[in-house]
Amino acid sequence: MNNIIWGFITILGFIVFIPVAQAENIDMISCGSGNINIIAAGEDLTIMAMEGKGINLDNYGNKTFDNMTYQYGALFKIDKGNWSGSMLMKYMDPSGDFLVVEIAQVGMVRDGKFIYGTGKWKGISGACKAVPNTQGKPISPGTNQGCFKITGTYELKK
Template identity: 30%
Template sequence: MKPCDILAVFALSVAAAVVAPAHAGETEYGGTFCSHSKATMVQASPDITALNVESWGIQTSDSLFKPWANATNHCAGNVLVVQGKASARGECLWTDSDGDTFIGTFVDEPGKPGAWTFVGGTGKWKGVTGSGTYQYASSSKPRPDGTGEGCTTHSGKYTLP
């Protein structure tokens, strides 16, 4: 994984929010979100690099799942690069246009698609469950101050009680 992709990891979250169905049942989601990230170096050596990363993003308005267009996210997590292979773990909080939120965890491991799992939410997202995958669509070169931008595509399914 390239260093610019490491910054994109936190743009990830893998879901966005706005309008959810009023009935229980599995709902598919998908689209693209873009974010700005800030990485703080914890350790850097030829064999091991550890970073704390925080990002702030928005689901694009041309989202494949229109009800989530323009939802925002705030993510925080850790990236570990061992012998050139990066892994990442963290959490993201999404806020829809009504102010309802949901939170989830993400895991990025070498050789596997990024994975997202819903943990819970407020308002219309209370009791949400489900999961999905994500992949990086584009990313900027990281700047010397540890900042960068990136976009991520994602898809999956969620269920409301």
């Protein structure tokens, strides 16, 4: 009977001390500039490809995403005024480690999920939502400049 009790206590001890990934919050602003390439433009339909670059400002005290630079490629459709599209974004931290986010956009809201990471971002998972924060007048034709507020959660494998 003592062996059973000690066995149970030992197993319970292992379970209690197994490290578990904990979700961390995201609250940042991403600002950047991009180029727009119109693929097709009609009265009710516009299809465009976009690519661009920018930088993040992290609103949390730990500044995890602060000064991360990013690059994206996107394909959008505006059908009778309704936006939809998809993007792939690479975020790189100051050490050179990077993560990739896959984004679906409906209207002006972007829903993203983390799909890949290197270095300290290896094994990243989680999701985020981005909404426009500001949009400037294009500095030159065929460009866009603006910022998005991004919130969500992420986890790193232990």
